[in-house]
Amino acid sequence: MGNPFASATELEILRLLRDQRTGLYGLEIVKASGGQLARGTVYTTLGRMEEKGLVRSRTDKNAQHPGLPRPRYTVSGLGERVLEAAEVIGLGLARA
């Protein structure tokens, strides 16, 4: 497993994914961020997060659209723990 620490972008993506338990496509993450995240950033970061094990992707084999299967991302157990830890640290820093 790689580096478990998450950047601000990764934490933002984890927050968005945690709110959507069914998972989100990359473009949906971009839209849900309300313009905070650019799509290039999201695609690059999602790949890195999957390498780290923070998110999981699954593709619908029975999708009717042509082309490559589109991955849908959900937050993994590790991702949830990283997000919780980041929020606890963030709250602690805010109180200090």
Place this chain on the structure above:
Amino acid sequence: MGKFAFMNHFYIAYRSCAVSISVESWRGHAGDAARAAFARDLRELGASGDMLDFEELKRIIADEPGVKITYTTIGEVNVATSDVPKRAPRIAMPPGATAVRVLRHVVTPRFFRLHVQVVVSEMQAEYIEHLAAGRLAAARFAAIRGHLMLIAPVVRALIPSAIRKLL
């Protein structure tokens, strides 16, 4: 209306339909020249797809005493070329198909799954979504933007391996 002559049954292609026309009787003076002119007029009418002319023809023939014309749509034929916009979108291959074919041989399967597949699949989904909504320019823009987004991860993957090979 002397040029219209007796003809039993014929078809014309009108808009996207094949139309069957039957003329049951004709009491006017008929001759080969008039018959040929009538057939030519109808062929031109079918080729022009001009509704006003067609309606006018039906009215004229219907008003002619002793003539009964029936016309039925017998089924759709290929959409008339005049009805198809010249720049209508036709998807032969989804955008990025060529890039995918090339990149499958260039990058590792893991890199492809993590970094290429997401960009290409999202580009294709967005492209098709725009096309379905009739936004051709937006679809093209999505395809171009998707290809540009592929450059950075692919370069990032290829440069280290190229350097390793050189060393």
